Amino acid sequence: MAKLSAKEIVDAVKEMTVLEVKEVVDLMKEELGVDPSAVAVAAAPVAAQEEGPSTVDVTLTSAGANKIQVIKIVRDITGLGLKEAKDLADNGGVVKEKATKEEAEELKAKFEEAGATIELK
Helix, strand or coil, X not given: XXXXXXXXXXXXXXXXXXXXXXXXXXXXXXXXCCCHHHXXXXXXXXXXXXXXXXXXXXXXXXXXXXXXXXXXXXXXXHCCCHHHHHHHHHHCXXXXXXXXXXXXXXXXXXXXXXXXXXXXX
């Protein structure tokens, strides 16, 4: 099997849905005994922590009256199936974790345009 460069791996992960990335992380834990999230936390620069959070979680608090449009947006962002996206629209929850502030503002605008209520945490 050909050895992949770190750049090739990152490029492949960029094209995955959130659920596919979760499967990769779970496999790494299972097969290699490595928890990638622990490595990422340990490698975070201290300076970034002093400046405040550079990423936020986009949380859906209410789908509003136009729930079908909100479900479509949730599916586009997360790659979830129809049932899972509907559950998220019905019950609320985190739509995107660790989004950049700019990306979070764009997502918030999309959801608010569809009538949903969003919190950035």
